[in-house]
Amino acid sequence: MKLFKKILNLLFPRKIKCIFCGRDITNFDEKPYCSDCEKEGFFNNSEFRCKCCDTPLPVNEGYCYHCKTSHKDFNKATAPFIYTGNIKKIVINFKSNNAKYLAEPMGKLMAERLKHEDFNFDIILPVPLSSKSLKKRDYNQSELLANEISKIFDKPLRTDILCKIKETHHQKELGFSDRQNNLRDAFNINSPKDIKGKKILLVDDIMTTGATANQCTKILKKYCDEVYVVTFARRDINNREKQLFSLKNLLKSTKKKKQELH
Ligand SMILES: [Zn+2]
Ligand SMILES: [Zn+2]
Structure with missing residues (x-):
């Protein structure tokens, strides 16, 4: 079937x-982006990435500074893109400008990432919006993405299990622990028996500090076994972390030089 689809694409390119970037392209290989954009630096594919939250790392350190210093409850998170440049634009367009048509290509790219990372899960849950936000926005962008992933993996999507029962303040200026406090008691679980012993895939559009995913995981893990997280994009490593890594490297190389001199 896949081969048939490929041949059909070659004969009648869509x-x-x-x-x-919005440029017209012919999808010979079904990639929803052009060859110029493929060279852009917004793909989260650097050689070293945090084993827990997928943050790109300048050196092979295993975990990012953030995951080393604040424990994450989810098993692992991944994101195919870095939240920068055109990625920011399409995420904002998708969630605030009614560009629902982006759910299909975005969900497909997230599914590819999940296959590549070999994530294993039984049920798919979107990060919910509060009823007030849902009314205002008309749709939950994470649910649209989760729906695409559910179709591709043929795994059930449940939008009735995890609910957001508290309206929270904007988190933009807050760090991880303040965000955690802001989200305390914000989520609730319905039909906990349906997730008992299951592996859950939690879907969101972006991951910044990981506080939202972590707070959802805390309540889910009262019943389920494992929680994996996929977002379309994630925050890049911040300057403070970069400085810490280069300082650490400098110390390492000075130590080595000292040893060589002795
Ligand atoms: Zn492009
Ligand atoms: Zn990390």
């Missing part, structure tokens, strides 16, 4: 628009 004209689509690059999801990042």
Whole structure:
């Protein structure tokens, strides 16, 4: 079937628009972006990435500074893109400008990432919005992405299990622990028996400090076994962390030089 689809694409190429720059492209290989955008630095594919939250790392350190210093309750998180440049634009467009058509290509790229990372899960849950936010926005962007992933993996999507029962303040200026406090008691679980002993895939559009995913995981893990997280994009490593890594490297190389001199 896949081969048939490929041949059909070659014979009758569909004209689509690059999801990042909007340019017309022919989808010979079914990638929803153009070759110029493919060279952009917004793919989260650097050689070293945090084993827990997928943050790109300048050196092979295993875990990012953030995961080393504040424990994450989820088993592992992944994101195919870094939240920067055109990625920011399409995420904002998707969630605030009614660009629901982006759910399909975005969900597909997230599913590819999940296959590549070999994530294993039984049920898919989107990070919920409060009823007030849902009314205002009309749709939950994470649910649209989760729905695409559910179709591709043929795994059940449940939107009735995890609910957001408290309206929270904007988190933009807050760090991880303040965000955790802001989200305390914000989520609730319905039908806990349905997730008992299961592996859950939690879906969101972006991950910043990981506080939202972590707070959802805390309540889910009262009943389920494992929680994996996928977002379309994630925050890049911040300057403070970069400085810490380069300082650490400097110390390492000075130590080595000293040993060589002795
Ligand atoms: Zn493009
Ligand atoms: Zn990390």
